[in-house]
Amino acid sequence: MRPFHYVKANDLPGALQAFAPQNDPTNAAPSVNAATQYLAGGTTLIDLMKLDVMRPATVTDINALDQSKAGQIEFGDNGLRLGALVRMSQAADHEAVKSNFPVIAQSLQLAASAQIRNMASLGGNVLQRTRCTYFRDTSYDNCNKRNPGSGCAAMDGMNRNLAVLGTSNDCIASYPGDFAQALIALDAMVEIAGSAGTRMMPFAQLHRAPGSTPQIETTLTQGELITAFQIPNLPWGKRSLYLKIRDRASYEFALASAAIALDLDNGTVRDVRIALGGVSAQPWRAAEAEALLKGKPIDDTMLLAAADKAFEGARPKKHNAFKVQLGKATLMRALRDAATMTI
Amino acid sequence: MSNKAAPEPKANMGGPVIRKEARLKVTGEARYGSDMPVNNPAFAYLITSSIARGTIKSIDLAEAKAVPGVLEIFTHENTGELKKVSYGANGGGSTTSIQDFGPKIQHDGQIVGMVVANTFEAAREAAYKAKFAYDVQPPSAGFDSKGVDESSVKKKLPNAGDVKELYDAAAVKFEASYGTPTEHHNPIELFTTTAVWNNDQLTVYEPSQFMHGLKNNVAAKLGIEPGQVHTISNFVGGAFGAKAQLTPRTGLVALAARKLNRPVKLVAARDQGFTIATYRAETRHNIRIGAGRDGKIASFEHEGWEVTSRPDSYSVAGVEDSARLYGFASVKTGVTLIHADRNTPGFMRSPPVVPYIYALESAMDELAVKLAMDPIELRRVNDSMTDATGKQWSSRSLMKCYDEGAAAFGWSKRTAAPGSMSDGEWLIGYGCASAVYPTHIGAATARVQFNADGRANVQLAAHEIGTGVMTVVAQMAAERLGIPVEQVQVELGDSKFPPVPVAGGSNQTASCCSVVMQACDAIMEKLNGGRAETVGGGSADGVRQKFDRLGVSTLEQYSEFVPGDARPNPVVGLVTNPIKKLYDGVPTLVGGSHGEKLMYALGANFVEVRVPKYTREIRVPRLVGAFASGRIMNTRTARSQHMGAMIWGISSALHEATEIDERNARYTNDNLADYLIPVNADIKQLDVIMVPETDNSVNPAGVKGIGELGNVGTAAAVANAVYHATGVRVRELPIRLEKLLA
Known part of the structure; x- marks a missing residue:
């Protein structure tokens, strides 16, 4: 792990401000090289920082936002709203989630371990990075996700855990998460905050296919922060x-x-x-x-x-x-x- | 009070005494090597090679040295003082056979440097910033790689009778090949070393299975006298063979501490543990059996192949044991080594028998299918007190284990046809297999002090690697001195105490208990005025009266125990005085197949597997193990040993395999997320049965070591159960779902 600046955001404007452009002059879409990273549960970020895969100069702690709507679960006529800072275990144990959308509760319950589920936020969960061992091991230079244009060590390597659908000639890394499958099946929307305000987008548009740019994993622009997931009511969701x-x-x-x-x-x-x-x-x-x-x-x-x-x-x-x-x-x-x- | 964790002792079994260190461990107060407080330590982080074969071309440390807090970076260029440590010809079983930090690179993850800094974080950051450039040569990864060397094992292996003639004449013939993967021990406690110098005296805190071996080897490595080295390892957080011998890190840390004139602490990372210590290498087997229609095996051939490093001829050669397990009329065995660009493999729990008995016990099941015979009955037909070479077993309770295990498991409910048992979508399979482990005993020493107040103190450099040795030694002393176990204190894990053998080969309980028994009996003889009267001092008053009669308040006895059968160990060469050798850091282990009699502990494993018809993930809801191993010192710690071992057996059957990228001979799944082992949810019902057995010919304590028995038969039992469930015979471990997808 390399030294970094730690910034604690007290609210959403504070979090977005910490992501001011001067912190990241490249203004590229987030990748492992982004100079600023949001920290929620930290279960992926800290892990990858220890491995030297991610080397942010600034880490913005957004955990205080769980005191806002971003930390709440609401269920009503408009469907289910899951704040992005709700922890995996909170959502998995929520009665309305369990009875109306068992697929959500199960996808969370079957993921990781109890300790990780207690730490990891839903927002961070959907952005979890691939477990491809060549991505996680920086002694391999050839990883198009880490070093664009360097090639893919996994293509002809030990790829048992990797993807067969949606891959490209440049990357066969698999998406590791579970919860995202539930969201995509339920036509969820994702709420995203940025310096220009808040926007809603179909969750299905959040992740990008690797194509020739596997280093760009999502359609989030620099500094944007997921604040909630909105799942429309589905009577047969039971x-x-x-x-x-x-x-x-x-x-x-x-x-x-x-x-x-x-x-x-x-x-x-x-x-x-x-x-x-x-x-x-x-x-x-x-x-x-x-x-x-x-x-x-x-x-x-x-x-x-x-x-x-x-x-x-x-x-x-x-x-x-x-x-x-x-x-x-x-x-x-x-x-x-x-x-x-x-x- | 007995419960499942504390089984009621049966004949020749000690009570379920709670571990002496239980409270320390559950409260987190037990101090492991890197927990030991030292004054103002500097922190080390290893740099390891990213290639498996080649030469270091250049080293650029400018950026690394610029990290604030970095004190020094050690590489092959500034560590020339370190001496070469010799390792046993015919297999050192230790990564010490590759000791260089460069410029030559002989395996993936070879240590090429070590940063020492004021903080762990600075050391790690600098390690990431150190730049090593290599001239890369194409490496050979393993069995199927180009460029490997081949050699044959030099040990004398069992061969008897005319296998060819008997095979040709046999009514039923069977032949098959099996394979086992690379495995790593992955003890939860990482590989750590803390070195502290006080003038020319060195203290090394390091988790170790052999205090005096570590002491002597560190001294040799640094070119100092063994008397200058003190090794301490009060508790070990899992070892399984990985911490039995010196590895290159220890000398490096000690040298750094001397050069910096400051204590240095190293905690190697999990992935580094895959390459800086030993592992279980992959094996292949070919088995050929000729049998009569009654199942009686006339001809048994077992040929093995094992991978090792380029320079080292380490082998496990478990044909020594597979050829003797049953009363074969003739046997032929051989083992070939394949030398690849890999770190040197070494001891890993039940080194010879885990791969070789897996192969044998799979073949036995296949033969039973071919004979349309119940697999237990096939074992019964071939059960014998004599092996093909004519050697006799000292005791043998294999079929008792099968009978008790089968009854507890409900084997009679099994219907023989594969795929004939199911529960909804889940196919059910029952499988069984034998477990066997050689009974070892070694020369050992101990000091016992018995006080007039009825308290005793035992000192010996034994190793609390989780087995419960502290507790069983206390039980033995309490029994011989006739005092409650609470009144015995045991001090161990320190080279200032009298040496005992390496905690390997499952000898520790037998060796330590035998020497402590000898010391205690000597004390009691003095107390009883030289008369060999009743063992045990009786009441507290009785003890004091005896001391008063002698006019002393304490009696101390240092004892040296040498097994009657202490003949040369082929691994370490000629041994003239086993006690002197022991002080010099060389253990003498005897037993197994090497003595006058065959001395083994035995067992039978039963498992139920469930496999869904289409998705094919394999689950093991139930397993039963029945084991006979002479005297059981403590039913609680013994059950715990068997339970952990059986779970490991599930692991080796279904989960464990170190993956090697064939292109560059590097390990890829070098972490505990990708290197799979069972989790709690995988183990539902597990029953351990200890079958009473008495065999006082094996050693004075009558103990057959059990540490490495429970994980021997489980893998084959699972494989056999998977066949029974699905009709698919998988002959290569681990059995993963893709091998069952049609």
């Missing part, structure tokens, strides 16, 4: 779940996961939401698989067709080729489980 498949029973990132919400009418799919995790470069909505299932019965033929559709564009590598079949099996099992859920 029939939702998160299935996470991994080698061990807990404390591991997904090899494959599926966030499902299902609107069922006598065994026929009226509507369905599918998001996939562990297999993709960014939170992944399987929209074509959803379209295929609408109006159809939940049977083995349809499930297989939907799964095939969801992984149509998969680009497997040597050690992660199994993720195509595993991802399909996970999706089918999640849909079957959702269909047989007792509400």
